[in-house]
Amino acid sequence: MAAVNDIVLIYLEDTPVSFARVENILPDAKKDWYHIKLLMLQIPLQVVTWILKDDYINGSEFHMNGQKMKLEKVESPREDLQIKKPESVPDKKIAKDMRSKKKTLGKIISFSDLKKKNEPESG
Numbered sequence: 001m002a003a004v005n006d007i008v009l010i011y012l013e014d015t016p017v018s019f020a021r022v023e024n025i026l027p028d029a030k031k032d033w034y035h036i037k038l039l040m041l042q043i044p045l046q047v048v049t050w051i052l053k054d055d056y057i058n059g060s061e062f063h064m065n066g067q068k069m070k071l072e073k074v075e076s077p078r079e080d081l082q083i084k085k086p087e088s089v090p091d092k093k094i095a096k097d098m099r100s101k102k103k104t105l106g107k108i109i110s111f112s113d114l115k116k117k118n119e120p121e122s123g
Helices: 089-100 111-118
Strands: 007-012 015-027 033-040 046-053 062-064 067-073
Touching (some): 046 062
Antiparallel strands (some): 007 015, 015 033, 033 046
16 A cells, blocks of 8 residues: 555556655545545646545556546665775776875965955054
C-alpha cells in the first residue's frame, strides 16, 4: 500500500498522466475506504483528496467520472554505488604538486590599521 510521502504514478485509461506525492491517508467512515490527500507534481502544484478503497491505493483499477484510473507506487531505481572513486591522473598530479610545495603563511591585515593608513589627514 502506498504510504505518506510515497510518490505515485497516476494512470488515466491505461496511460500515465501525472506523478503525485501522498500527503496523508485518513480512514473514511466506510470500512476499508480512505481519504488520500495527493500533492499533484505538476505546474501549478495542486492538492487533491480522493476517497478510495484500500485496494485502489494498492494499485487496483477503479473508475472516476466514468474513466478508468490506477495508482502505481514509484520505486526509486537501485544504483550500484562505488565505495571508492579511483583517482584520475590529473587528481594524482594535483595532490603530488600540493605535497611538494612549501606551506607559506598568509599575512594578516587589520582593517582598522588599513583604515587609519588610508584616512585623509585633518589639519
